[in-house]
Amino acid sequence: MNPENAIEVRNVKKKFKIFYDKGNDLKDRILFRNRNHYEDRWVLKGISFSVKKGEAVGLIGHNGCGKSTTLKLLTKILYPDEGTVEMAGRVSSLIELGAGFHPDMTGRENIYTNASIFGLTKKEIDRRLQEIIDFSELEEFIDNPVRTYSSGMYMRLAFSVAINVDANILLIDEILAVGDANFQKKCFDKLREIKAHGTTIVIVSHALEQIEQICETSYWIEDGLIKESGTPKTVHDHYLKSMEEKRNQQLEKQHHQENQAKPPKLETSETEQLPDFCEKTAVRMGTGAVRFTNAILCNLQNQKQFIFNSEDKIKIILEYESFQPDLKGNFGYGIFREDGLHCYGTNILIETGSYIPVQKKGRVEIILQNSLLPAKYFLDIAVHSHDGIIFDDIRQVLSFVVSSDKYDIGVCRLPSAFSWR
Amino acid sequence: MKLFKELYDYREMIFSLVRKDLRGRYKGSVLGFLWTFINPLFQLIIYTIAFSFILPSPIEKYYLHLFVALIPWIFFSSSLQGGANSIMAAKNLVSKIYFPREVIPISYVTSCFVNMLLTFIIIFFVVIFSGVGLNPLAIACLPVIMLAEYIMALGLALLFSAITVFFRDMEHILSIITMAWIYLTPVLYPIDMISDEKIQKLFYLNPMTSVIVAYRDVLYYAKVPDLSTLAMAFLFGIISLVFGELVFSKLKIRFAEVL
Incomplete structure (x- = not known):
């Protein structure tokens, strides 16, 4: 020795x-x-x-x-x-x-x-x-x-x-x-x-x-x-x-399994069945004058994605159809962390200052700069009328996971530059 | 040799485990430590009454005849049975902390031994008051007998505590063995009752026979025990200790895996 x-x-x-x-x-x-x-x-x-x-x-x-x-x-x-x-x-x-x-x-x-x-x-x-x-x-x-x-x-x-x-x-x-x-x-x-x-x-x-x-x-x-x-x-x-890689793999697998294991639809169900693009836990409200027909989270290359990096850009694609002519609507989304923290929310009115005309069949795309830190998140989507009537509102329509290589902590990243003397 | 040095380093652990065992036993009871004396005292009273009135024995002062052999026997049998279970009982320590494993059976047997020593205070009183009296030369032999019995009990405790870890039935087998063993040892009867000399020699092959006979010589007959009896007792003690430690040291390295 x-x-x-x-x-x-x-x-x-x-x-x-x-x-x-x-x-x-x-x-x-x-x-x-x-x-x-x-x-x-x-x-x-x-x-x-x-x-x-x-x-x-x-x-x-x-x-x-x-x-x-x-x-x-x-x-x-x-x-x-x-x-x-x-x-x-x-x-x-x-x-x-x-x-x-x-x-x-x-x-x-x-x-x-x-x-x-x-x-x-x-x-x-x-x-x-x-x-x-x-x-x-x-x-x-x-x-x-x-x-x-x-x-x-x-x-x-x-x-x-x-x-x-x-x-x-x-x-x-x-x-x-x-x-x-x-x-x-x-x-x-x-x-x-x-x-x-x-x-x-x-x-x-x-x-x-x-x-x-x-x-x-x-x-x-x-x-x-x-x-x-x-x-x-x-x-x-x-x-x-x-x-983290291991955990994400597991999450992805779980996500995959959950979506596959959706119970068969019951025709006698009193509540309206959620469309296939929604998470199982989603909740839907609204008059139904406008209905979302699809919601996708993807990257800028339009590839569907479940895990995003903290610095990624995220694209939300919403497709809808309308059952009433000549409507004006306000489309918006919100992001909640798994533990219920409301991380962010915005809509077209806030961003552009005006409502948009609702088409018979239409599509809204949102590109956002992610700066959320690693966790599981839920996406809420909604479309309202100009006087506040909810046409369609789906809470927890999709879920996604954010991962990161950095170990900063908190809710979202505040890009920080350190300098010293 | 290394083991001796290590055990010496851990002597305080042995002391404190013995202390914990002795004090912990009656902790919380009103009379506390007094129970160490009350228990054997009443045992003696009950035997005296039982063998004087209910089941009179031809042996003079049978209660004393029995008592001076029974107390050492109880030390031996509880060392054997409790000692065999001691490693299992100290599972938490053994599987979590390093110390020489021998410490556990050693402190168990030692605490039984201390218990016997305390009971001997009562034995001395009884021996004096019953009129047998104490023969100083014979009493001088007592520590030797006790030591012989101690190392014998320790050897067996080491042996069986190690075996019990791997073979849990040992505990129950031992309780049957000790039940039979007391009748193969002249505890309840004098060794002279076995008149056939050949059979008596056979009885002396039982290591406890020499020990019990020696105790009785000193305390009941107030005479110095035969040198050969003492030598026998010691020989058995050393054999048991060496063999017990041999097996124990082989098995101890796997204790933590099995517990």
């Missing part, structure tokens, strides 16, 4: 036995011997990395990719089937907070129990006791049984113990979401302090910003292999992009 390194993981493979029908007792073993079939599932397929002393690294990846298994191998809860894991120094893991807490015992007593599980001796705990109590901010409750604590207090106490176990290597699994914002900040500062003192840190988290703030390197694990490693920001951007 390289003396500069705190952790060396070499070509580690790990498999789990997945039992089709697990029988752990005698009856099952004898009677259903042939049921004891199992399948080897390789969770890690050969992972190698090393962490220098005093360095912090993050492990990221979607659920089930093997990152938590990797962490468990580092703590020696699990052992690799192939390859080696070497660690230099005392390891403390913040995987399970409050291990061994007894609800009837006081906070103080539980500090001793909990810290002893991390391998501290009584003397060492005595020395840290005050620090732990101070950090948890539970001074006045420390001699009450922990069952009287709120869950936040409980976690604060547990975290204080775990983080005050002067370890050489600290392993953290998804637990920085402890307590209120103040306490979280405190935990984070403490982590930085620990790191500054030369402790090696490995974090598994979905909170990518946290990793970016504290780690030098990020490992993106996918399907039991390291897919990418490097500067956290770069790795995370690639990771997020791939996640």
Whole structure:
């Protein structure tokens, strides 16, 4: 092992036995011997990395990719089937907070129990006791049984113990979401302090910003292999992009399925059937003097589209027919985010200052510059008379999804130029 | 050797688990820790009444004869049964945190052991008041016997706790075994009752026989136990501990996967 390194993981493979029908007792073993079939599932397929002393690294990846298994191998809860894991120094893991807490015992007593599980001796705990109590901010409750604590207090106490176990290597699994914002900040500062003192840190988290703030390197694990490693920001951007692509594919598939799985029309239905171009959830109102016959969302090349980029131009094509002569109408649309937020709405009157004559059969096209941020949206369309009578109004006529390569947040993009001196 | 060092580093964990077990057991009850004494005291009173009036025994002071053997037996059998289940019961710790796995059965057996030691306070009282009296030389042997029994119980707890993780029936099989075992051990009767020497030798193959006989020698007969009995007890203890740890260390690396 390289003396500069705190952790060396070499070509580690790990498999789990997945039992089709697990029988752990005698009856099952004898009677259903042939049921004891199992399948080897390789969770890690050969992972190698090393962490220098005093360095912090993050492990990221979607659920089930093997990152938590990797962490468990580092703590020696699990052992690799192939390859080696070497660690230099005392390891403390913040995987399970409050291990061994007894609800009837006081906070103080539980500090001793909990810290002893991390391998501290009584003397060492005595020395840290005050620090732990101070950090948890539970001074006045420390001699009450922990069952009287709120869950936040409980976690604060547990975290204080775990983080005050002067370890050489600290392993953290998804637990920085402890307590209120103040306490979280405190935990984070403490982590930085620990790191500054030369402790090696490995974090598994979905909170990518946290990793970016504290780690030098990020490992993106996918399907039991390291897919990418490097500067956290770069790795995370690639990771997020791939996640988004996956999600969009799923959405598109779902959208496709939903539209195909439309229930057959019932002729006895009292409410008017929605035409085929509408979403299933659409709601239609209006006198019917003018009726939309089609609504399409597409790109400028008139190709129907479901997913748009934040910077795309979107074309809405509306086709209608009229059942009364000589009408003047006002066509408009509105966009709502999935959670009901009204993002935008406008109509011909607002944009041009006048109504347009309604044809027997006509078509209205709207080209808009999208600047909405990633989410699912619904389109509403309507046509009104000049005195406000609703001819036709279809809420949620179409849905679409916006994706983006940038990670700005909010409702829509406000193009921003930064300058500095 | 590495294991010893590691266990030594984790000694505070063993202490605190024992403390938690002992204190947690009666937590919330009004009499609390007193129950540790009340329980065996009433056990003794009931036996005294039962074997004096209801089921008189030809053995003199049968209640004492029984009591000095039964308390060590209870330690042994509860270590065996509870110890076998100890890893399963500590599932949350074992599957989430690293520590030498031996800590769990060790602290379980130790807490049973401490419980027995506390009960011995009552035994000493009874031995003194019943007129048997304490023979200092014999009493000096007591720690040796206790140690022999402790390592034997620990060895078996290690062995069966590891097996139970992979084979859950072990727990129930063990409860039947201990039920039978008490009759194969001279707890309820004196070893001399087995008159045939060959069969008696056979009985001594049961590791608990030497232990129980030695306890009874010290506390009931107030005499120093045979050296051979003591040696036997120790030998069995060491065999059990070595074998138990051997199996345990083989199986422990897969605990977290199965739990």
